[in-house]
Amino acid sequence: MKSSRIWAWVTFVLGAAYFFLPLIGTVEFSLRMRRGEYSLDAYRVVLGDPRFQETFLYSTVVAVFTILIGVVLVVPTAYWIRLRLPRIRPVVEFITLLPLIIPAIVIVFGYIRMYGSSSPLPFLATNRGADVLLMIGYATLALPYMYRAVDTGLRTIDVRTLTEAAQVHGAGWTTIIARIILPNVLIAVLSGAFLTFAIVIGEFTIASLLNRPAFGPYLQNIGANRAYEPAALAVIAFAITWGCMSVIQVLSRFAPKSANNPN
Amino acid sequence: MTDAIASEPAAVRQSLPPAAASRTRLPLHWLGVAPFFLFALMFLILPTLYLVLGAFQNPQGQFTFANIVALFQPSIIAAYWISIRISLASAIIGALAGLAIAVAVVRGGLPGWVRSTTMTFSGVASNFAGVPLAFAFLATLGRLGLVTVLLRDWFGINIYALGFNILSFSGLTLTYLFFQIPLMVVIIAPAIDGLKREWAEAAATLGASQFQYWRMVAIPVLWPSFLGTVVLLFANAFGAIATAYALTGSSLNIVPILLYAQIRGDVLQDPHLGYALAFGMIFITGVANVLYIWFRTRSERWLK
Numbered sequence: 012m013k014s015s016r017i018w019a020w021v022t023f024v025l026g027a028a029y030f031f032l033p034l035i036g037t038v039e040f041s042l043r044m045r046r047g048e049y050s051l052d053a054y055r056v057v058l059g060d061p062r063f064q065e066t067f068l069y070s071t072v073v074a075v076f077t078i079l080i081g082v083v084l085v086v087p088t089a090y091w092i093r094l095r096l097p098r099i100r101p102v103v104e105f106i107t108l109l110p111l112i113i114p115a116i117v118i119v120f121g122y123i124r125m126y127g128s129s130s131p132l133p134f135l136a137t138n139r140g141a142d143v144l145l146m147i148g149y150a151t152l153a154l155p156y157m158y159r160a161v162d163t164g165l166r167t168i169d170v171r172t173l174t175e176a177a178q179v180h181g182a183g184w185t186t187i188i189a190r191i192i193l194p195n196v197l198i199a200v201l202s203g204a205f206l207t208f209a210i211v212i213g214e215f216t217i218a219s220l221l222n223r224p225a226f227g228p229y230l231q232n233i234g235a236n237r238a239y240e241p242a243a244l245a246v247i248a249f250a251i252t253w254g255c256m257s258v259i260q261v262l263s264r265f266a267p268k269s270a271n272n273p274n
Numbered sequence: 275m276t277d278a279i280a281s282e283p284a285a286v287r288q289s290l291p292p293a294a295a296s297r298t299r300l301p302l303h304w305l306g307v308a309p310f311f312l313f314a315l316m317f318l319i320l321p322t323l324y325l326v327l328g329a330f331q332n333p334q335g336q337f338t339f340a341n342i343v344a345l346f347q348p349s350i351i352a353a354y355w356i357s358i359r360i361s362l363a364s365a366i367i368g369a370l371a372g373l374a375i376a377v378a379v380v381r382g383g384l385p386g387w388v389r390s391t392t393m394t395f396s397g398v399a400s401n402f403a404g405v406p407l408a409f410a411f412l413a414t415l416g417r418l419g420l421v422t423v424l425l426r427d428w429f430g431i432n433i434y435a436l437g438f439n440i441l442s443f444s445g446l447t448l449t450y451l452f453f454q455i456p457l458m459v460v461i462i463a464p465a466i467d468g469l470k471r472e473w474a475e476a477a478a479t480l481g482a483s484q485f486q487y488w489r490m491v492a493i494p495v496l497w498p499s500f501l502g503t504v505v506l507l508f509a510n511a512f513g514a515i516a517t518a519y520a521l522t523g524s525s526l527n528i529v530p531i532l533l534y535a536q537i538r539g540d541v542l543q544d545p546h547l548g549y550a551l552a553f554g555m556i557f558i559t560g561v562a563n564v565l566y567i568w569f570r571t572r573s574e575r576w577l578k
Contacts, residue, residue, distance in 0.1 A: 230520070
């Protein structure tokens with residue numbers, strides 16, 4: 012037993028070294044901009060760059076809309092399937108997992124061919140249309156995570172009783188979903204939302220191929236042209252990812268634990 | 275498909291005999307999931323199908339296998355081959371390392387904070403992919419990176435003189451491990467939790483050593499989960515492009531980068547060959563996922 016604990020420590024420390032060296036390396040590199048001493052110059056340059064501010068703001072707005080699309084799409088669907096159509100659950104679950112099977116670059120390639128400016132649905136003919144298509148693409152990417160989060164949330168509440176209680180009091184479907192179901196799975200929805208944010212904020216492939224002024228293509232562009240700024244941006248990006256995951260961790264503490272309605 | 279059903283409820287309702295009364299409400303039920311299916315159809319299934327069909331058509335729209343056959347030209351085969359090698363290497367190494375770390379923190383008798391910290395960090399690192407990850411590894415193992423410089427100054431080891439290059443097969447594999455290992459930890463830790471203590475005790479009662487327990491009980495039970503996760507990691511690496519693109523530009527010709535260049539500027543000078551390239555990617559990740567589902571159903575026999 013003693014030797015196995017030593018091996019466990021050795022494994023853990025080796026793993027930690029692999030994961031911490033790049034982080035330390037990046038932080039150290041990002042501080043090297045001024046010759047001969049450590050400084051925050053790289054961060055100052057990056058944060059002061061108007062392109063950084065514009066693209067980051069753009070991606071934040073896109074992420075918010077992506078989350079809204081995801082919620083509007085997933086919450087009623089997952090609710091309805093639990094309430095009325097448990098038979099088609101496997102089909103819907105399979106569809107929500109498709110974005111993990113079909114690479115993002117393939118999906119966006121399909122968009123470009125199907126929704127080009129000369130197609131019947133010319134999303135890509137205008138900038139606003141392309142923005143919408145970008146949000147839709149991101150909502151598709153986030154679908155597996157959003158659906159699982161919401162479905163797990165629904166599992167912990169008694170959907171049928173809540174619905175019947177609301178109906179007895181004369182609530183319509185919109186009211187039930189918006190004022191009964193959504194508040195009850197809010198924590199699950201927020202977990203999905205923050206994961207979506209973490210995925211979307213620095214996404215490169217779709218934004219770049221749809222020619223959107225998003226944060227991901229900006230990162231790539233800086234990476235190709237600058238030395239120290241990319242390291243600073245990597246630190247910022249890691250902090251954002253860490254922040255999103257921490258929020259999810261904190262949220263999961265508030266989530267109801269009991270599953271009084273496992274199916 | 276679904277909206278076709280949903281759009282004719284009135285006609286169906288009137289034409290059905292009373293015996294089928296309970297079934298006449300079906301179309302209204304389907305209305306609740308119609309938006310979802312419409313979305314999935316328009317933005318997930320049809321765009322993919324468009325490419326798949328395009329892969330089997332010539333520019334005149336006739337059915338042909340010529341595009342698929344054209345995939346077997348040396349430059350495209352080379353792209354697929356290096357993509358498969360990188361994905362496979364990062365999946366297998368990532369799975370082994372992730373398994374070792376997960377076993378260490380779940381069953382190694384380490385303090386509780388080690389486990390919770392590892393799981394939290396794995397959640398973060400498995401989502402830290404894309405362009406910033408490439409920056410991190412350039413700052414660490416690039417020509418002027420911290421580790422490169424320290425190895426040279428402290429130990430006199432010049433890894434670049436020894437043939438290492440971050441812009442290569444080994445460099446990209448090493449970088450991909452940064453999200454592959456944590457993903458493995460996140461997925462396999464519950465499976466290790468599923469190993470019942472009774473099994474270890476029963477084995478010990480029967481006189482098995484720790485090694486024999488792992489060889490004859492734990493590993494056979496974990497094996498399907500392990501293989502399943504390997505193919506999942508494979509598909510995960512195979513579709514990834516942003517990290518590789520930011521790291522190597524277009525100097526390393528993996529399939530997603532080739533497809534990216536094709537979408538940007540039709541470098542293959544044949545749109546239908548581009549469709550075939552995309553079809554090849556879906557085919558490979560699809561096969562990987564079928565295997566994953568198959569392994570998963572096998573693993574659930576024990577770990578439930």
